[in-house]
Amino acid sequence: MTLAPPPLSLYVHIPWCVRKCPYCDFNSHEGRGELPFAAYVDALLADLDFDLPLVWGRTVQSVFFGGGTPSLMPPEFIDRFLQGASSRLRFAPGCEITLETNPGTAEHGRFEGYRDAGINRLSFGIQSFDDGCLQRLGRIHDSAEAEAAVKLAQDAGFDNFNLDLMYALPQQTLAMAEHDLERAFALQPTHISHYQLTLEPNTVFAARPPAGIPDDDGSWDMQEHCQVLLAQAGYRQYEVSAYAQAGRECAHNLNYWKYGDYLGIGAGAHGKITLGHDQSILRRWKLKHPTRYLAEAGRDRAIGGDERIPPERRAFEFMLNTLRLVDGFSLTGFEARTGLSRTAIEPQLQAALANHWLTLESDRVRPTELGRRFTNDVVGLFLEE
Template identity: 80%
Template sequence: MSLTTPPLSLYVHLPWCVRKCPYCDFNSHEGRGALPFDTYIDALLADLDYDLPLAWGRNVHSVFFGGGTPSLFPPEYIDRFLQQASSRLRFVPGCEITLETNPGTAEHGRFELYRQAGVNRLSFGIQSFDDGCLKRLGRIHDSGEAEAAVKLAQDAGFDNFNLDLMYALPQQTLAMAEHDLELAFALQPTHVSHYQLTLEPNTVFAARPPQGIPDDDASWDMQEHCQGLLAAAGYAQYEVSAYAQPGRQCLHNLNYWQYGDYLGIGAGAHGKLTLGAEQTVLRRWKTKHPTQYLVQAGHAGAIGGDDRVEPARRPFEYMLNALRLVEGFSLAAFEARTGLARSAIAAQLDAATAQGWLEVDGDRVRPTELGRRFTNDVVELFLVDDGSDDANVDPAGPNLAQRVMVDHAK
C-alpha cells in the first residue's frame, strides 16, 4: 500500500488573550501592554515560508485562526496575513476561513472588516449564558455581551458561526445547562460545540478545583439530555463534541478527524503532513513561547520538533481522530491515509466488535453508542509499543490535546 495525499488545511495560532481562564491548557498568554501585531504577522509569514517546501503545489481547503483570542487582532492584520498567505498557497474557491472570537473583545464595525478580509466563519467562545457560571469560569464577558456580539456578527452578514458551550460547570444544574442551549438556539447558530468541563493538568482548576462540579452521574445526565435537545433543534451530532445543521459541519475540523493534512504556523502550533516522496507522515510543532517564536520564526530555531510517524504508530493516530466521528471511517480511507493494508488492524477490529464498541458494515467502521462512551478504551486497542519515545510527541496534533478533543473543533 502507498500513502495518498489528503486535503490540506492551514492552522494559524494567535497566542494572546486578555486574561488566562483557569481551565485553559492551550498555549495562550495574557497580553500585557501593546501587542506586537505587525511583528507577529511578519513572523507568521516567515514561518509559513519556511514550511512551504513541505506543501508545494497543494490546495488549501480551510484556514483556522485559533488562540488565545484571535479577535484581539484588528481586522487589518488578519487581512494582511490572508492576502500574503493566499499569494503563497492556492486557496480553493469558497475556502472555509474561521476566526475564533471572544465576546468580550467584540467591537462594532470589526465584524464587517473581518468579512471584507475574507473570514467567512466565526467561532464564539461563549461557554455559558449564565453570568454566575461565566464568573466562576473566569470569563471576561457576561451573557448580555455574548448575545450582543453574536448579533453584531449577524448584522455584518455572518450566517455561518459556531457557539462554544460547556456543561458540568461549577454549581451548574441540569436546568441551567438546558437554559444555555435554549438561549443558544434563539441566536440560530449553524454549529454548536458542546463539551464537558475537564480539569486539565497544569491549569489553575487542576491545582485548586472549584467547588460544586457535578459528579459523573450528573454530568452524564446533562450530556444525554442536551444531546436530545440539540437533535430536536436540528443539530446533528457528527463528532464527540460537535453538532451542526445540515451541511454546516466545520470543514477544518473534519479534516483533522479524517486524518487530513495541515500546516501549523504560529507559537506552539502543530502541523501534520503526508510526504508522498518519502512515503511518511511528518508531525512538526513550533516553539511555544511568543517571545522566542518572534525571534526564531522563519528559521530552524522556531521548530519545536519534527516527528516522522512510522507505520506501526499510524493506526493509533488514525483511530485517535477517526473514532471521534459518529460516522466512523471507511477501510479504504484508512488504507489511503496510513499507507497500510486493512489487514493491519483486523485483529483490533475483531476485538472491538466483540466488545460491542464498533460495528463493521462492509467497508464502513462505526463506533456504537457504547463505543462512543468508551472511546479511549477503543483507541488503546490500536496502541503499539514500537520502542519510540513519545514523551515529546503530541499524537493528536493541535486538536486532540484539548479536552481530549482538539478544539479547535469548533
C-alpha cells in the first residue's frame, strides 16, 4: 500500500500561564515579569523555517494556538506570527484559526485585535460556572468573569467559539453539572468540550487528590445525563468529549483524530508528518522549557526528538485517534494514512465485532455505544505484540 499525505494543520504552543492549575499536565510555565513575546515570535518563525522542508507545497487547513494561555500574548504578536506564517505556507481559503483563551486574561479591546489579526475561532477554558468548583480547581477567574469574557468576544464579532467544561469535579453534584451546561447554553457557543476531570501523573492533584471527587458511578451518571442535555440543546456528539452544532465541529482537532498531519512549533510542541518520498511517518517534538527553546529555535538543538513510526505501530496509533470519533473511520482511509492493507487488521476487527464493540458497514467502521464505553479495550486489540 502507498502512504498518501493527509490534510495538514499547524499547531503553535504558547507556554506561559498566569498560574499553573493543579490538574494540568500540559507544558505550561507560570509567567513572571514581562514575558518575551517579541523574541518568542522570532523563535516561532525560525522554528517554522526549520520544519518547512518537511511540508513543501502542502496547504495548511487549520491553525491552533494552544498552551499555556495563548491569550496572554497580545494581538500584535499573534498578527506578526500569522503574517510570517502565511508568507511561508499556503493557507487554505477559510482556514480555521483558533486561539485558546482564559477568561481571567480577557481584556477589553483584545478580542477585536485578535479578530483583526486573523483569529476566527476561540476556545474558552471555562471548566465550570460554579465559583466554588473554580476555586477548588485553582482557576484564576470566577463565573461572572467567564460570562463577561464570552460576551466581550461576541461583541467583537466572534460567532464561532468553544467552551471547555469539566465534570466529576471535587464536591460537584449531578445538579451542579447540569447547571454548568445550562449556563453554557445561555451563551450560545457553537461547540462544547465536555470532559471528566482525571488525575494525571506529575500533577498536584495526582500527588494530593482533592476531597469529594465523585466515584465511578457518580461520574458515569453525570456523563450520561449531560449527554442527553447536550443532544436536546442541539449539540451533536462527534468525539468522546466534543459536541458541536451542525457544521461547527473543530476542523483542527478532527484532523488529529483522523490521523492527519500537523506541524508542531513552539516550546514542547509535537508534530506528525507523512513523508511521501520515503513512505514514512515522522513524529517530531521540540524542547519543552521556554528559555532553552528560545535559545535554540531554528536549529537542530531545538528538536527534543525525532521518531519514525514503524509500520507495526501505525494501526495502534491510527485506532488511538480515530476510535474516539462517533463516526469512526473508513477502511480506505486506514490504508491511505497508514500504508497498511486492511487485511493487516482483520483479526482485531473480527474480535471487536464479536464483542459488539464495533460495527462494519461497507467500508465504514464505527464504535458502538458499548465500544465507546470500552475505548481503551478496543484500541488495545491493535497494540503490537
